[in-house]
Amino acid sequence: MAAQPLFGLLPAGQPLLTAPTSQPSPTSFLFLIPHSSPTNTKQFSHLAVFLLPGIALPDGTAAAIYIAQNPSAFAPGGAGAAGAGFKFLGGVGPGKESAVFKLGGSGGNTTNTNAEGGVVIGIEIEDGVSVAERMTQSQTQAQAQSTALVRTNTGVGQTQTQILAQRIIQNAFNFLSSFSGQVNGSGVEVVPLKAFQEWWKKFEAKVKNDPGFLERQQD
Numbered sequence: 226m227a228a229q230p231l232f233g234l235l236p237a238g239q240p241l242l243t244a245p246t247s248q249p250s251p252t253s254f255l256f257l258i259p260h261s262s263p264t265n266t267k268q269f270s271h272l273a274v275f276l277l278p279g280i281a282l283p284d285g286t287a288a289a290i291y292i293a294q295n296p297s298a299f300a301p302g303g304a305g306a307a308g309a310g311f312k313f314l315g316g317v318g319p320g321k322e323s324a325v326f327k328l329g330g331s332g333g334n335t336t337n338t339n340a341e342g343g344v345v346i347g348i349e350i351e352d353g354v355s356v357a358e359r360m361t362q363s364q365t366q367a368q369a370q371s372t373a374l375v376r377t378n379t380g381v382g383q384t385q386t387q388i389l390a391q392r393i394i395q396n397a398f399n400f401l402s403s404f405s406g407q408v409n410g411s412g413v414e415v416v417p418l419k420a421f422q423e424w425w426k427k428f429e430a431k432v433k434n435d436p437g438f439l440e441r442q443q444d
């Protein structure tokens with residue numbers, strides 16, 4: 226008699242999977258999921274994992290969910306689970322009976338998940354506290370990476386703006402310096418307003434004719 230399925234795996238656009246491809250131990254389950262199906266040739270990028278209705282895990286446990294970073298280890302003659310390089314994705318259990326993971330595509334997990342046209346998902350029933358701690362740690366790391374990316378992009382934008390402003394000032398200084406003069410020998414240098422207006426007119430024309438000239442280094 227077949228063992229009762231515990232988990233449902235639903236790749237986006239594909240049929241529901243409940244039977245593991247293999248079960249290395251009573252608490253370990255492996256699912257080889259094709260990237261596409263006969264009814265949907267588009268590769269999936271999202272995967273939902275959930276406890277099936279009526280299923281309750283043993284007290285104090287949760288299901289840790291992993292993805293194989295080296296799924297070719299499961300090919301004939303491969304090293305198997307020992308060489309798969311499983312990466313923790315998250316978990317399900319009491320109070321969190323389902324989870325959705327982005328496995329690939331733009332901005333997603335860049336793990337090499339190809340295994341003869343599919344991905345390998347491992348589910349292990351483990352200590353619930355350990356699974357919860359790793360889930361929290363993963364969320365913290367993801368938030369830190371997002372914050373660092375925003376700061377990096379902001380820093381690049383600020384640097385580019387600063388360089389652009391410096392080049393505009395340099396362009397104005399080079400043009401206006403030839404018009405400077407002193408007021409009654411006082412030593413105070415001034416530039417006629419007409420000269421500034423002339424620079425602005427020429428500057429606007431140059432930007433219009435060659436919008437990228439400020440992006441090039443100027444002498």
